[in-house]
Amino acid sequence: MNDSQTTIADLRELVRQFVDERDWQQFHSPKNLAMALAIEAAELMEHFQWIDLSTSREVSADEDKLTAVGEELADVLSYTLALANSLGIDIATAHRRKMLMNAEKYPADEFRGRFGDKKSLAD
Amino acid sequence: MNDSQTTIADLRELVRQFVDERDWQQFHSPKNLAMALAIEAAELMEHFQWIDLSTSREVSADEDKLTAVGEELADVLSYTLALANSLGIDIATAHRRKMLMNAEKYPADEFRGRFGDKKSLAD
Amino acid sequence: MNDSQTTIADLRELVRQFVDERDWQQFHSPKNLAMALAIEAAELMEHFQWIDLSTSREVSADEDKLTAVGEELADVLSYTLALANSLGIDIATAHRRKMLMNAEKYPADEFRGRFGDKKSLAD
Amino acid sequence: MNDSQTTIADLRELVRQFVDERDWQQFHSPKNLAMALAIEAAELMEHFQWIDLSTSREVSADEDKLTAVGEELADVLSYTLALANSLGIDIATAHRRKMLMNAEKYPADEFRGRFGDKKSLAD
Numbered sequence: 490m491n492d493s494q495t496t497i498a499d500l501r502e503l504v505r506q507f508v509d510e511r512d513w514q515q516f517h518s519p520k521n522l523a524m525a526l527a528i529e530a531a532e533l534m535e536h537f538q539w540i541d542l543s544t545s546r547e548v549s550a551d552e553d554k555l556t557a558v559g560e561e562l563a564d565v566l567s568y569t570l571a572l573a574n575s576l577g578i579d580i581a582t583a584h585r586r587k588m589l590m591n592a593e594k595y596p597a598d599e600f601r602g603r604f605g606d607k608k609s610l611a612d
Numbered sequence: 613m614n615d616s617q618t619t620i621a622d623l624r625e626l627v628r629q630f631v632d633e634r635d636w637q638q639f640h641s642p643k644n645l646a647m648a649l650a651i652e653a654a655e656l657m658e659h660f661q662w663i664d665l666s667t668s669r670e671v672s673a674d675e676d677k678l679t680a681v682g683e684e685l686a687d688v689l690s691y692t693l694a695l696a697n698s699l700g701i702d703i704a705t706a707h708r709r710k711m712l713m714n715a716e717k718y719p720a721d722e723f724r725g726r727f728g729d730k731k732s733l734a735d
Numbered sequence: 736m737n738d739s740q741t742t743i744a745d746l747r748e749l750v751r752q753f754v755d756e757r758d759w760q761q762f763h764s765p766k767n768l769a770m771a772l773a774i775e776a777a778e779l780m781e782h783f784q785w786i787d788l789s790t791s792r793e794v795s796a797d798e799d800k801l802t803a804v805g806e807e808l809a810d811v812l813s814y815t816l817a818l819a820n821s822l823g824i825d826i827a828t829a830h831r832r833k834m835l836m837n838a839e840k841y842p843a844d845e846f847r848g849r850f851g852d853k854k855s856l857a858d
Numbered sequence: 859m860n861d862s863q864t865t866i867a868d869l870r871e872l873v874r875q876f877v878d879e880r881d882w883q884q885f886h887s888p889k890n891l892a893m894a895l896a897i898e899a900a901e902l903m904e905h906f907q908w909i910d911l912s913t914s915r916e917v918s919a920d921e922d923k924l925t926a927v928g929e930e931l932a933d934v935l936s937y938t939l940a941l942a943n944s945l946g947i948d949i950a951t952a953h954r955r956k957m958l959m960n961a962e963k964y965p966a967d968e969f970r971g972r973f974g975d976k977k978s979l980a981d
Contacts, residue, residue: 492620495704501615503711510720516727516785519681520660520668523653524784526688527896530646530653531777533695537643538770539762539973542910545643549699558642559701562692563710565649566703569688572656576672578682580689581618587686588626597633604639604908639908647907650773654900661893662850662885664788727785738866741950747861749957756966762973765927766906766914769899772934776892776899779941783889791889795945804888805947808938809956811895812949815934818902822918824928826935827864833932834872841880848881 497570497580504570517575526568533561620693620703627693640698649691656684743816743826750816763821772814779807866939866949873939886944895937902930 508514536558537545548554573580631637659681660668671677696703754760782804783791794800819826877883905927906914917923942949 490704490708491702492624492704495620497615497618497620497623500620500704500707503708507711507714511718511723512725513723513727515725518665518668519671520663520665521785523657523660523668524780524893527650527653527657527900528777528781528784530650530688531774531896534646534650534770535774537646538774539767540643542641542643545641545646546698548642555699555701558699559706560710560713562696562701562703563707565653565688565692566707567711567714569685569692573685575669576678576681578678578685579614580685581613581615581623583682584623584686584689585613585626587683588630588690590683591630591690595634600634600636602635602638604636644908647770647903650777651900651904651907654773654897657893658897661897662890736950736954737948738870738950741866743861743864743866743869746866746950746953749954753957753960757964757969758971759969759973761971764911764914765917766909766911769903769906769914773896773899773903776896776934780892780896783892786889788887788889791887791892792944794888801945801947804945805952806956806959808942808947808949809953811899811934811938812953813957813960815931815938819931821915822924822927824924824931825860826931827859827861827869829928830869830932830935831859831872833929834876834936836929837876837936843879846880846882848884850882850885 500566501570501574501580504567505574508571508574514575517571519572519575522568522572522575526565526572529561529564529568533558533565536561623689624693624697624703627690628697631694631697637698640694642695642698645691645695645698649688649695652684652687652691656681656688659684746812747816747820747826750813751820754817754820760821763817765818765821768814768818768821772811772818775807775810775814779804779811782807869935870939870943870949873936874943877940877943883944886940888941888944891937891941891944895934895941898930898933898937902927902934905930 508517536548536554548558570580572578631640659671659677671681693703695701754763782794782800794804816826818824877886905917905923917927939949941947
């Protein structure tokens with residue numbers, strides 16, 4: 490069951506079930522979940538805190554670090570999914586819509602290999 | 613193409629193509645992507661900054677706010693996917709593995725309706 | 736030596752000396768320090784993650800929690816000072832200047848007891 | 859009135875007065891302030907998001923960028939002070955105490971020019 494075989498809905502259901510079994514919806518207000526997501530994002534960032542950019546690319550070849558980073562990535566994803574569950578947002582729809590906005594904001598011809606003040610996938 | 617019809621791989625591919633068309637891999641070191649993810653998580657959090665917990669639940673009934681939150685959620689997801697692309701992490705595998713760790717750390721019987729020092733989907 | 740007896744320069748000097756003694760200026764690029772600051776801010780936030788707003792006010796009466804929060808607050812401050820040291824910013828000047836901008840943006844008469852889209856000390 | 863002439867108490871008083879004049883204590887629960895601080899820290903980080911470490915050091919020579927960074931630094935500081943005001947923490951005392959803990963955790967002889975798993979001013 491890898492990324493090609495797993496739908497967003499599959500992952501959402503996994504999280505929903507985990508939360509339901511513990512009766513944790515009461516703690517999962519969107520405000521709390523947004524905080525939790527930001528905290529997990531910071532923990533993910535911690536793995537790259539003191540190294541330079543090229544060294545951070547080498548993490549892909551270090552199995553132990555990759556596992557540790559994968560765990561934090563999973564945490565970030567869990568809260569992203571929990572927030573979508575809590576608010577009733579269809580993630581694929583929201584994502585596709587935003588990517589179209591990004592494509593309009595950053596035309597490929599104009600932004601190839603460069604960024605303006607603030608290049609981004611996502612502003 | 614909603615969450616039931618969209619695989620993780622589909623979303624990853626969308627992001628990969630966007631980055632490739634702009635030749636932005638050069639900026640997408642894992643360190644930079646982790647920073648970008650944390651910044652987007654903060655922008656998501658901003659929507660809930662001054663309201664109380666119960667008011668944050670009402671966002672689900674406010675179409676305009678829901679759209680705005682959905683855009684930030686999509687940004688967070690984009691950088692999560694870009695980071696997985698950059699490091700070569702299979703998200704579904706990492707997520708399933710971490711959820712099993714969480715289930716072991718927070719047995720449903722013991723943590724139903726309560727949390728210890730630090731309840732979490734993800735620590 | 737409490738807050739009335741300590742200047743910003745005193746605290747800056749404490750941090751500068753700590754960094755110098757360990758020859759850590761090499762790691763203290765502004766980019767790294769900004770990341771470190773964001774990580775510490777998330778650790779501070781973690782103390783308030785799952786509680787509601789009124790409960791968070793009660794932390795002031797819980798000596799143990801107050802000590803723990805004080806440690807995270809000190810960490811945030813250390814990186815703020817280290818960043819000012821690294822870039823050569825006079826903090827008191829920058830702060831006074833920004834507070835004047837805030838006062839202009841949020842006139843007391845207009846914003847008493849209310850906020851607009853985004854009330855803030857600081858936007 | 860630069861950093862040598864300004865006490866922590868002076869800055870705290872500036873923030874307290876600003877908040878009082880707008881009757882904003884009601885919004886300044888420690889939980890909200892911790893969120894606000896994390897959001898401002900992310901905005902500060904944004905200035906260094908896509909540049910490499912050595913380029914980030916050059917910001918000190920760019921007056922416009924330095925002013926912009928100084929504004930975000932001031933915002934971070936404002937919420938740090940507001941949180942200390944809200945909880946009744948003496949910042950100088952907490953900071954001195956934490957720096958002693960750091961000195962014990964990272965002896966200068968052992969950590970000169972190097973860091974272990976996680977070098978830090980502040981963990």
